[in-house]
Amino acid sequence: MNLTQTLFPAGGSSPAPAPSPSHPSSLFPQIARCRTMRDLAQVHAAFIKTGQINDTLAAAEILRFCATSDRFHRDLEYAHKIFKQMRQPNCFSWNTMIRGFSESDEDEAVTAITLFCEMIGHVFVGPNRFTFPSVLKACAKTGKIREGKQIHGLALKFGLDGDEFVMSNLVRMYVMCDLMKDARVLFYKNIIEQDRHGDMVTDKRRRDGEVVLWNVMIDGYVRLGDFKAARMLFDKMRQRSVVSWNTMISGYSQNGFLKEAVEIFQEMQSGEIRPNYVTLLSVLPAISRLGSLELGEWIHLYAEKNGIEIDDVLGSALIDMYSKCGIIEKAVHVFERLPRKNAITWSAMINGFAMHGQANEAIDCFHEMEEASVRPSDVVYIGLLTACSHAGFVEQGRRFFSHMLNVSGLEPRIEHYGCMVDLLGRSGHLKEAEELILNMPMKPDDVIWKALLGACKIHGNIEMGERVAGALMEMAPHDSGAYVALSNMYASRGNWAAVSDMRVRMKEMDIRKDPGSSWIDIDGAVHEFLVEDESHPRSEEIRSMLLEISEKLRSVGYRPITTQVLLNLDEEDKENALYHHSERIAVAFGLISAKAGASLRIVKNLRICEDCHSSFKLISKVYGRHITVRDRKRFHHFKDGSCSCLDFW
Known part of the structure; x- marks a missing residue:
């Protein structure tokens, strides 16, 4: 065995950050001291001048620095030139180049597959267990499933079907190419082999490989949105890594399963695996x-x-x-x-x-x-x-819109036009808002039309509201927003026949209104309430508190704004409907649950109505509480009988 084979027994991947005295990088401290490609180029020039570049180990170390350093120091073009000049690159050098390109962007990752094909045709050197994970990663990144399947066959031919990291990268390739059926077959075949070995699977490398394989499958199910299957696998894992927890937390959080994300994070805290930087980033959006x-x-x-x-x-x-x-x-x-x-x-x-x-x-x-x-x-x-x-x-908004375009040189996106429509519409400039939509350089989306429709509702412009609602219904015929908004506008004018027609139309098309719901956090536990919700274990106490609130507010001059109840009911029924809005139930629960004088924080999925807004101002004064409500649009801080929005929302 020659020196190269002694130092690179398996053609391994890049050396560890703190190499042992026998590691190749220890033989070339001048390379190890390099911090930039400029430093490396000077060392490279010295090696060429002294002839040291002809040393296979020296050339391989320079190649490693160029191809596998962090993305700020990596220079694959430079590395490729060095590689082409090497007389007889060893397995380590081939692996270094394939790994470098596989970890780069999609266009350059294709080169990793090309290099692998060249390596296969080479007379003196062939791939090993360190080669396959990198080239499979390139196939996954580029979606080259045909080539990936061929490489899968080669891995079997080389007897690597028992290598955990080759297998995990094969499974990852099938997962990322949306071939979960093939991924499942490989995964369960590997699990059967692991179960057959039983307690024999004890060395760290095999245990780590097993965890990686399970993580890849869980990630695949998360990508598909099949959280039932992902959670089932997660619960069955014999050993978990921080990646296992992070995959579940981020998957839940990014797909709107907020409570589940928080619950699994709290479960993680009771185990041996400690949250890391990625864990915190994953769970914070849900929180x-x-x-x-x-x-x-x-x-x-x-x-x-x-x-x-x-x-x-x-x-x-x-x-x-x-x-x-x-x-x-x-x-x-x-x-x-x-x-x-x-x-x-x-x-x-x-x-x-x-x-x-x-x-x-x-x-x-x-x-x-x-x-x-x-x-x-x-x-x-x-x-x-x-x-x-x-x-x-309004004027400041117009100036900032102009500033973005003329000073910062940024092209307004549809979101910026949406903000301007909202700004103009809220302030009563409905015609200007509509003209802005019609003259936009891009096709308006439903969000922009909804912003204008909301402004029409605020200012009672039914004529424009009908026009805008019509555009929305044509664009998104099964979205309840336009139907509900127009129905509410008719109801505010007492046009119950038009309201009835709209409700019949919604029923015929099986369109359902999003139910109002509110959350309140008490001692770290989140409690959710719907309209007229009596499912909470303390519903009797909540009902009593709602009655108490009603009586106390009336004693200080509160009168229900029943025009907010957009149903054809008598006044008493309208008042009862107002008392059971989800945010009212949440604040009642907060008053019976939180410590005396403690602030109450409520989150609502819809916009707070005018009557609840008026009531919360009085509740904050009567009960001496700072109440914060985050609705779909913004925050309202109620304190001492007033709101931070100054009644403009």
Whole structure:
């Protein structure tokens, strides 16, 4: 066996960060000291000048640096030139090149497959167990399933069907190419083999390979949206890694299963695997949308205590979490402590101010961003325009829209036009809003038409509302939004015949209105309520509190705004309907559950109605509570009988 074979017994992958004295990188400390490609080029030039480049090991180490360093230092073109000049590259060099290209973007990953084909045809060197995972990764990334199946056959020919990492990459390839049936066959075949070995599967490499294989299958089911199958596999795992937990948490969170994401995160905390940076990033969006402040605060503290860096990405997620949980002050605190700020972090802070109706603060934040010489992204302008919309700052909104185009050089996206339509519509400039839609450079979507329809409802413009609703019904015939909005507009005018016709039409088309629901976080537990919900274990106490609230509000002059009940009922029935809105039930539960004087935080999936808004102002004064409601549009902070929105929402 020659020196190369001694040092590279299996043609392995790149060396560990802290190599042993026998590792090839220890023979060339000048390469190990390189930090940039410029440093490496100088060493390379010296090796050429001294003839040391003819040493296979020296050339292989230079190649490794170029091809497999991190993405900021990698130079695959340079590596490929070196590789072509090598007289007889060994297996390690081939593997290094294939790995480098497979880890690059999709276009360059194709080159990894081409190199593998060249390697197969080589006389003196052939692939080994380190070659196949990289080339299979390239096939998965590029969707080259035909080539992948051929490589699968070669892996069997080389006797690698028992190698856990080759198998896991084969399964991953089939998963990413949407061939779950083939992935399942391989997976269960491997599981049968593992069960046959029983307790013999004890070495760390095989155990790690088994975990990776299960993780790949779970990820495949998550990609398909089959969470039942994913959870079944997850629950059956004999051993889990942090990746196993992260896959389930992020899968649930990204697909709207917010409670499930939080529940599995809480289950993770009771086990041996500790949450890492990715775990926190995965669960924070779910916590944000649920408004679970206590758990969000726990995550923030956990990161600080465990040395997890709160960088621009995690910092932005924390800013978003605190903003959406109603604590804008803590969002500002996180923002101010960030060591580095970029367009993402500034955008998170501006959006936080926007959703809390703090338009002046959002605008000041934007100016600070400009002073810090950070180029605003198009997302920043969405936050600014939203802030202007919530405050009724029409002229400022027009200026920012122009600034984005003429100063920042950004082309407005459909979201920016949507913000402008919302801003103009809320402020009563309905005609200008409609003209903006009709003159947009792109086709309007349903979100923009809904923004204008909402403005028509606010300002009672039924003529335009019918026109806009018609466009929406044609665009999305089974979306309940247009039907409900138009029906409500008819009801507000007492046109019950038109309301009845609209409801019959919805019934014939099997269109159902989204039910109103609200959440409240009490001691870290999220409680959800629907309209007229009596399913909660404490429903009797809630009902009593609702009656108490009604009596106390009447004693201070409250009169129900029954025009908000868009049903043909008598006044008493309308009043009863108002008392059982989901946010009313949530606040009643909060009053009987939270400590005396504690703030109440409620999240609602729809826009808060005018009567509930009026009631919550009085409840905050009568009961001495700070009540925060996050509805579909924005935050409302009720305190001492007033709301932060100043009744403009």
